[in-house]
Amino acid sequence: MTTGPWDDWNHILKIDPDKELPEGVTYGDLCATGTDAIEVGGTMGITEEKMEAVVDACAEHDVPLYQEPSSPDVVIDNRALEGYLIPTVFNAGSPFWITGAHKDWVRTDDDMDWDRTWTEAYVVMNPEADVAEYTEADCDLEPADVAAYAEVAERMFGQEIVYLEYSGTLGDEDVVEAASEAIDETTLFYGGGIHDYDSAASMAQYADVIVVGDLAHDEGVEAVRETVEAARDA
Ligand SMILES: CC(C)=CCC/C(C)=C/CC/C(C)=C/CC/C(C)=C/COP(=O)(O)OP(=O)(O)O
Ligand SMILES: O=P(O)(O)OC[C@@H](O)CO
Numbered sequence: 001m002t003t004g005p006w007d008d009w010n011h012i013l014k015i016d017p018d019k020e021l022p023e024g025v026t027y028g029d030l031c032a033t034g035t036d037a038i039e040v041g042g043t044m045g046i047t048e049e050k051m052e053a054v055v056d057a058c059a060e061h062d063v064p065l066y067q068e069p070s071s072p073d074v075v076i077d078n079r080a081l082e083g084y085l086i087p088t089v090f091n092a093g094s095p096f097w098i099t100g101a102h103k104d105w106v107r108t109d110d111d112m113d114w115d116r117t118w119t120e121a122y123v124v125m126n127p128e129a130d131v132a133e134y135t136e137a138d139c140d141l142e143p144a145d146v147a148a149y150a151e152v153a154e155r156m157f158g159q160e161i162v163y164l165e166y167s168g169t170l171g172d173e174d175v176v177e178a179a180s181e182a183i184d185e186t187t188l189f190y191g192g193g194i195h196d197y198d199s200a201a202s203m204a205q206y207a208d209v210i211v212v213g214d215l216a217h218d219e220g221v222e223a224v225r226e227t228v229e230a231a232r233d234a
């Protein structure tokens, strides 16, 4: 299976263009936390203008930048981006979030930049998160269900990334462990509720890459650094 830059990552910082930074914190400070990559994205309130502003603010700093669009109309064409990580939600309630939005996107673009485009096979796990409501995800899943989704993603759909998304709450270790055991070459991303060294370590023991989001907006740089350290130690 082809590999990607994420093979060498431990930590991603996800910056939400619709959220403020804590007082005194700059995008440059967040780029300098030691994170391996920055994903720019969020579910609600996203516009091209907000996306551009964050990408431009991070562009001069030495960290790979990726856009993670929540819909085709917010995809931006910005050379500072290494590329696009496009979600597809395996447990979505509507096929629109599995292949429909993707079809619409490709249909409107006659010059797709495939060399910079990858997919992330999401399994959305927190029913309270905006992303669960947005995609009408079926979050009522046992570890064995999640493991099966992960195996299907790798073996049947050739996905290079499986993303366990607990956005806003810390996940169940048994679920993350089951998913990690179900896949071989595919890289396991885990995101949701990571807020300190220990919570980062608990997920990084099973996930290949941990994704930290709201912490950057709520707490700032030191808290994010702790999670980078945990990801590296794992
Ligand atoms: C085909 C294209 C270009 C886009 C569609 C991509 C899809 C299927 C998006 C589905 C939704 C999704 C998985 C978005 C990714 C970003 C994400 C999960 C953000 C975090 O969500 P929350 O934390 O719930 O949202 P807020 O923090 O904005 O409330
Ligand atoms: O904001 P948190 O809860 O850290 O979640 C990170 C990321 O998985 C959200 O898409």
Ligand SMILES: [Mg+2]
Pocket: 167, 168, 213, 214
């Ligand atoms: Mg969020």
